[in-house]
Amino acid sequence: MPLPQWPTALEVVGAVRAVWPEDLPILFCTSATDWLTENPEDTREGWTGEDTVRFAEKLQARGVDLLDVSTGGMVRDARVVPGPSCITTP
Numbered sequence: 001m002p003l004p005q006w007p008t009a010l011e012v013v014g015a016v017r018a019v020w021p022e023d024l025p026i027l028f029c030t031s032a033t034d035w036l037t038e039n040p041e042d043t044r045e046g047w048t049g050e051d052t053v054r055f056a057e058k059l060q061a062r063g064v065d066l067l068d069v070s071t072g073g074m075v076r077d078a079r080v081v082p083g084p085s086c087i088t089t090p
Contacts, residue, residue: 009055010062017063025065030055032071035078047074 009028016026036046056067 010058013059013062013064026063027066027068028059028064029068029070031074032069034074035071035080036075039079042079044075046078 013026013028020026030052031047032049032052034046036042036044037048038046052069056064059067
């Protein structure tokens, strides 16, 4: 799901890459998912892992060297569905 933020983020990365020394890395932080689409009880369409992969490819093509990916926290009332490889708090 392409979101309106994609062009803005990609434009910023392009502007930074244009003035940032090539021998210094560009790092970008993003969320892997907002936990809307992954929750079968939530009917809202959200940001998915597949969206993050497509976004990461666009970021890399524009010169991002390292992607710091976390998850959750983008939608206050989203419910995280625990599963394998899912970090949860007790």
